Amino acid sequence: MKYLGVIGNPISHSLSPVIHNRALEAQGLDYTYLPFQVETKDLAKALLGFEALHVVGVNVTIPHKVGIISHLDQISEEAELIGAVNTIHYQNGEWIGYNTDGIGFLRSLREDGGVNPKGALILLLGAGGGARAVAVQLGLAGAKEIVIANRTLSKAENLAQELAEKIPETRYRAVGFTELELQAEMRKVEILINATPIGMASYYEEKSFPLKQEWIRSEQVVADLVYHPMDTPFLQMAAAAGATILTGDGMLLYQGVEAYRIWTGLEPPVELMRKVLVEKLTNENNNV
Numbered sequence: 055m056k057y058l059g060v061i062g063n064p065i066s067h068s069l070s071p072v073i074h075n076r077a078l079e080a081q082g083l084d085y086t087y088l089p090f091q092v093e094t095k096d097l098a099k100a101l102l103g104f105e106a107l108h109v110v111g112v113n114v115t116i117p118h119k120v121g122i123i124s125h126l127d128q129i130s131e132e133a134e135l136i137g138a139v140n141t142i143h144y145q146n147g148e149w150i151g152y153n154t155d156g157i158g159f160l161r162s163l164r165e166d167g168g169v170n171p172k173g174a175l176i177l178l179l180g181a182g183g184g185a186r187a188v189a190v191q192l193g194l195a196g197a198k199e200i201v202i203a204n205r206t207l208s209k210a211e212n213l214a215q216e217l218a219e220k221i222p223e224t225r226y227r228a229v230g231f232t233e234l235e236l237q238a239e240m241r242k243v244e245i246l247i248n249a250t251p252i253g254m255a256s257y258y259e260e261k262s263f264p265l266k267q268e269w270i271r272s273e274q275v276v277a278d279l280v281y282h283p284m285d286t287p288f289l290q291m292a293a294a295a296g297a298t299i300l301t302g303d304g305m306l307l308y309q310g311v312e313a314y315r316i317w318t319g320l321e322p323p324v325e326l327m328r329k330v331l332v333e334k335l336t337n338e339n340n341n342v
């Protein structure tokens with residue numbers, strides 16, 4: 055028996071254990087996936103414990119995605135560019151870090167949305183951790199231009215400048231989060247992505263975007279990273295404008311699918327994992 059798991063703090067709301075365990079069981083693999091609440095000061099001890107207990111693959115979530123890096127032996131290209139790790143694998147006596155968040159978004163865009171971002175013009179709302187993963191992965195996938203719109207303009211400017219240097223094949227540009235700027239960008243873009251928490255059930259701040267339905271065109275693809283609820287007001291507006299919409303559960307699903315592949319070397323039963331995830335997300339009592 056080997057073990058997989060997720061570390062974070064808090065960790066009790068994580069949907070990963072039930073999703074991964076159902077997939078492992080369906081494939082008859084001799085692994086169990088467990089949640090571990092770990093304090094930041096205990097990360098090094100946790101890794102040593104994992105080695106002793108045959109915990110060979112672990113998802114890493116808030117607040118450890120950046121702090122874990124200094125404890126690892128190697129990290130992937132994506133993780134290096136994103137500056138955060140969400141999956142670790144113990145192999146040949148070394149801990150290797152990956153970031154499957156951006157890959158998860160890309161796979162959702164391609165497989166659920168039927169869209170290839172190569173050569174695309176993209177407007178990304180937000181410049182936090184989720185936006186960063188998406189901006190890196192879409193750049194690596196050959197997007198032509200990614201415009202980052204953020205409430206705190208300096209954060210968008212710093213991210214755009216950093217990624218323009220690291221991924222020179224893609225043009226990165228920063229704009230403010232204002233009606234004037236968003237309207238101008240909306241005339242040009244093919245893909246619009248929300249990577250702010252606006253629309254999230256538990257979010258206590260602003261509930262609306264400085265963005266109007268009449269600016270959205272039916273040829274556009276509109277994606278939300280927010281997955282609780284799946285049917286956000288942002289996506290409702292985009293659907294009413296006739297755009298193709300992509301819900302945030304796809305990114306969440308595929309980041310887990312990619313982690314599973316890294317650990318087991320197998321493609322998991324994706325549709326079973328999607329069914330379990332969607333069941334959990336639509337359960338009204340579930341406070342994710």
Ligand code: NAP
Nearest residue numbers: 180181182183184185205206249250251260279302305306
């Ligand atoms: P984060 O690092 O805290 O970044 C939040 C971003 O949203 C920042 O750019 C922030 O702007 C902006 N923002 C927050 N409140 C705003 C408001 N009222 N008006 C305008 N902008 C606002 O958060 P994150 O980790 O990137 O997560 C963002 C959302 O994506 C969350 O809902 C999260 O659940 C979701 N997410 C989903 C997945 C998935 O797998 N589907 C993965 C990652 C994240 P400032 O810089 O001005 O503060």
